[in-house]
Amino acid sequence: MVVGASLAGLRGAEALRAEGFDGELTIVGRERWRPYDRPPLSKELLAGRLEPPDVELRSLGELQATWLLGYSAVRLDCVRRRLRLGSGDELPFDRLLIATGSRPRRLRALDPAASGIHELRTLDDALALRRALAAADRLAIVGAGFIGVEVASTARSLGLEVDVVSLDPPLAIAGELVSEFTRRLLAEHGVRVHIPRTVVAVQRSEAGQLLVLDDQTRLEADVVLSAVGAEPAVDWLQGSGLQMDDGVVCDEWCLVRGAPGLAAAGDVARWPHALFGPSPMRVEHWSNAGEQALAAARALLRGPGHGRPYAPIPSFWSEHFGVRLQSIGLPERGEQLEVVAGDPAERRFAAVARHRGQIIGAVAYGMPRPLAALRAEIAQRAASLPFVAS
Numbered sequence: 001m002v003v004g005a006s007l008a009g010l011r012g013a014e015a016l017r018a019e020g021f022d023g024e025l026t027i028v029g030r031e032r033w034r035p036y037d038r039p040p041l042s043k044e045l046l047a048g049r050l051e052p053p054d055v056e057l058r059s060l061g062e063l064q065a066t067w068l069l070g071y072s073a074v075r076l077d078c079v080r081r082r083l084r085l086g087s088g089d090e091l092p093f094d095r096l097l098i099a100t101g102s103r104p105r106r107l108r109a110l111d112p113a114a115s116g117i118h119e120l121r122t123l124d125d126a127l128a129l130r131r132a133l134a135a136a137d138r139l140a141i142v143g144a145g146f147i148g149v150e151v152a153s154t155a156r157s158l159g160l161e162v163d164v165v166s167l168d169p170p171l172a173i174a175g176e177l178v179s180e181f182t183r184r185l186l187a188e189h190g191v192r193v194h195i196p197r198t199v200v201a202v203q204r205s206e207a208g209q210l211l212v213l214d215d216q217t218r219l220e221a222d223v224v225l226s227a228v229g230a231e232p233a234v235d236w237l238q239g240s241g242l243q244m245d246d247g248v249v250c251d252e253w254c255l256v257r258g259a260p261g262l263a264a265a266g267d268v269a270r271w272p273h274a275l276f277g278p279s280p281m282r283v284e285h286w287s288n289a290g291e292q293a294l295a296a297a298r299a300l301l302r303g304p305g306h307g308r309p310y311a312p313i314p315s316f317w318s319e320h321f322g323v324r325l326q327s328i329g330l331p332e333r334g335e336q337l338e339v340v341a342g343d344p345a346e347r348r349f350a351a352v353a354r355h356r357g358q359i360i361g362a363v364a365y366g367m368p369r370p371l372a373a374l375r376a377e378i379a380q381r382a383a384s385l386p387f388v389a390s
Helices: 007-018 123-134 146-157 176-188 286-302 368-383
Strands: 026-029 066-069 073-077 082-085 090-092 096-098 102-104 138-142 161-165 192-194 199-205 208-213 218-221 223-226 230-232 262-264 315-320 323-329 337-343 348-355 358-365
Touching (some): 096 286, 123 223, 138 146, 138 208, 138 218, 146 315, 176 337, 208 223, 337 368, 358 368
Parallel strands (some): 096 262, 138 223
Antiparallel strands (some): 073 082, 082 090, 199 208, 315 323, 323 358, 337 348, 348 358
């Protein structure tokens, strides 16, 4: 059984079949949609250049699976090997892949159930936000992470006025160099940034929404987007006995620790990575969801100790204001970013991050070739390392 019908769930189900599993396969998903590609939600789909059929993920093989879409998992009984759904039904399982991803974090002052306040995590969220923006002139975004910056770019391309409110600088997680570069991009494209600020109250006004900030600044907006980050979707695992620490704790093969026959993949999984130290880590990148699902599915069928543990080089990209940011490794763990090609002033550069003298990650705006060479260097070092022991 697979719980979670997004990229990790789909690729995990495909891997189970490809590895020879010919038994009954059930895929449970909270959303009504078949698995779809999430990156376009804040960009092409939000702008109206793509429609839902355009972002649906195609299966790479014959799954012969039972799809239970629109059903929430609410409880896991590892002893009885039962999954309870929100409908009250219980489903038996022999082996289980947890792929429920993440859900939006929320500020107390921003209630997504209130009129005019939106989140952006699902396809339905994106469609609702698109409809709202079509009738709006002003958008306020709370949060300056990747979703916030990407939506700001899309909204400006649609002609909306945009305010961004955040405690942290734009894309702070990517390091000071990228953050400062992004701050300039936002300013150059007319986005008003309020930092370090947060929202303490939202009031209805004749013009729409009135946001009250912690310094008593008041911002008018037609539409408000809450984009203050995400957290692993593990609420349904409370009381299951599984070890959780900012996600489901797994071993280096992505098998859930202390729970035979269970594995996890994607945003919900936390596991030790040989290249980045023995402390378990969680990666929210889109590429990781599919790759980790393959590893987790193989481990479910073969058990631990077969093949190499899962130790990829994380990578992701983000596009805003016509410039593409690419990242490999974990540059946020480096002491600093050093520009090795191009010039930030020219909107094209590549930079490396080092930890104790070793390259641990790299980022590039508009320069994919230097990044490819740096990725090869990190991969070569990773291939020579011993793997983390359980």
